[in-house]
Amino acid sequence: MTQMDSDWWKHTVCYEIYPSSFKDSNGDGVGDIKGITSRLDYLKSLGVGCIWLTPVYASPMKDNGYDVSDFYQINPLYGSMDDMDELLAEAKARGMKIVMDLVFNHMSEESAWFLESKKSKDNPKSDWFIWRDQPNNWRGIFGGSAWTYSEERKQYYLHTFGSFQPDLNWENPEVRKALYDIANFWIQKGVGGFRIDAIVYIKKPSDFADGKPDASDGTVFIHDMTANTEGILDFLHEFKKNVLDGKNVFTVGEANGIHPEELHRWVGKDGVFDMLFEFNHLQGGDIWYRPIRLSTLDVKKAIFQSQKATEKNGWYPIFFENHDKPRSVNAYFSEKANKELASKALITLLLTLRGTPFVYEGEEIGMSNVNWNSIDDYNELNSRSQYEMALQEGFSHEQSIGFVKALSRDNARTPMQWNDSLNAGFSLGKPWLQLNENFTQVNVASQEKDPNSPLNYFKRLSQLRKNHAVLLNGDFAPILESDPQIFAYRRTWNGKSLTVLVNLSEMEASYASQIVEGQTLIFSNLDGVKLGTLRPLEANIFE
Numbered sequence: 001m002t003q004m005d006s007d008w009w010k011h012t013v014c015y016e017i018y019p020s021s022f023k024d025s026n027g028d029g030v031g032d033i034k035g036i037t038s039r040l041d042y043l044k045s046l047g048v049g050c051i052w053l054t055p056v057y058a059s060p061m062k063d064n065g066y067d068v069s070d071f072y073q074i075n076p077l078y079g080s081m082d083d084m085d086e087l088l089a090e091a092k093a094r095g096m097k098i099v100m101d102l103v104f105n106h107m108s109e110e111s112a113w114f115l116e117s118k119k120s121k122d123n124p125k126s127d128w129f130i131w132r133d134q135p136n137n138w139r140g141i142f143g144g145s146a147w148t149y150s151e152e153r154k155q156y157y158l159h160t161f162g163s164f165q166p167d168l169n170w171e172n173p174e175v176r177k178a179l180y181d182i183a184n185f186w187i188q189k190g191v192g193g194f195r196i197d198a199i200v201y202i203k204k205p206s207d208f209a210d211g212k213p214d215a216s217d218g219t220v221f222i223h224d225m226t227a228n229t230e231g232i233l234d235f236l237h238e239f240k241k242n243v244l245d246g247k248n249v250f251t252v253g254e255a256n257g258i259h260p261e262e263l264h265r266w267v268g269k270d271g272v273f274d275m276l277f278e279f280n281h282l283q284g285g286d287i288w289y290r291p292i293r294l295s296t297l298d299v300k301k302a303i304f305q306s307q308k309a310t311e312k313n314g315w316y317p318i319f320f321e322n323h324d325k326p327r328s329v330n331a332y333f334s335e336k337a338n339k340e341l342a343s344k345a346l347i348t349l350l351l352t353l354r355g356t357p358f359v360y361e362g363e364e365i366g367m368s369n370v371n372w373n374s375i376d377d378y379n380e381l382n383s384r385s386q387y388e389m390a391l392q393e394g395f396s397h398e399q400s401i402g403f404v405k406a407l408s409r410d411n412a413r414t415p416m417q418w419n420d421s422l423n424a425g426f427s428l429g430k431p432w433l434q435l436n437e438n439f440t441q442v443n444v445a446s447q448e449k450d451p452n453s454p455l456n457y458f459k460r461l462s463q464l465r466k467n468h469a470v471l472l473n474g475d476f477a478p479i480l481e482s483d484p485q486i487f488a489y490r491r492t493w494n495g496k497s498l499t500v501l502v503n504l505s506e507m508e509a510s511y512a513s514q515i516v517e518g519q520t521l522i523f524s525n526l527d528g529v530k531l532g533t534l535r536p537l538e539a540n541i542f543e
């Protein structure tokens, strides 16, 4: 294997698919694997070389697949193992790879493993999960106690997320071996890599002590008690040795709460993964009624730090959206912002920072948040529990639904907008989740026809990136670091360099034109570029 082959994932664009919402081939209102296969040529046209599927395994679907009951089976809602094999083969024929999601912190309460474990204290799988006689005061990520009582076993089990997602006991070597076998099964099938879910939670502090309450009900957020517990990396090095070493697959871990200065322990030569999704540059926050609102300067600082930290350690997965986050055109900009320009401004960063871009379905056409006024319109469980929490803390319905509108995970999960026909061309049946009503204006078909659309901007810039060694390999150096509006940097490789200037603010900005002196403008999201000024949301690339 040449160096170039084994590093293929550094030089491509990854596309995240939320299968329920991407493309329905059989009219049942839920997207499926055949639907994905039917759109591979579209993905190819975006320059995508790798497709991350959120879980498609057998699941009761209480958290849309993140509650896996059997990793060796495909969820019948999505199709069959034959459909999966066909997808792998069709992707391969187009030079693309499929990346699977490993949900290894927990299983579904309906998995054979858990059904066995909860039977008694002395069955063969009795300590495959985490059982205690008494709960502590930890609050789960989806709200409520992190412990649920099992009548059958007469004990409490721990769940970092929903009560239907019992945490696996990684201290048990049999559990770890069973998980490595699963990953190896999928490598044998020919997948190109793994996104590894919620991995920072697999190790718990051994005393399971109560934490200092952070809410009026006396609970403490489990994340603050268990994320990144000392000893976690020993497990992960074992995973690396048993699953990854010597194989041509890449890994990207989901690592909420890992800071750039710790990255070297997690990624690269001395770490375990190739890349890590950290969340320090994302708007939002875990408790929705205490939203975190980052300024352009904060966002810049966070990304610059990660760019620096991954210069020597591992590689950076560039992303602004995923299936858990609001749409970026809403998260980073005001309601009044021109969404098409805003989308192109972020696409510029996504495709020119140093690292592998991860684009989330619909981001390439600038899909935006929904505007639903009743909690009953929301499907995903965290929206409901955050709404309840906000009411309990004394906020009104209007305020509470406001938090949900801004941060609901359903914002990203509405069906993909393919065209302006019935159900946006997503399905001939009733979609499992309401569409965003703007699909008649924002959709793939109309953007394909419009040379100035975000979609065509994405395609052109993706092509530029593919053919530009500076963008693929170049070093990264921040410029205008303390400018509150302009996100700017230089990429340099083999004596050549590019300068990227993006005005992330909705007001005109100015800069000293010497920074691009002697360089030629090669790309912009607006006509009539004037050196020294950037109109609201203007993005320019100079060579």
Ligand code: GLC
Binding pocket: 063, 066, 067, 103, 161, 197, 198, 254, 323, 324
């Ligand atoms: C991750 C997933 C999210 C899921 C959770 C529990 O954060 O991205 O969608 O609900 O893990 O598996």
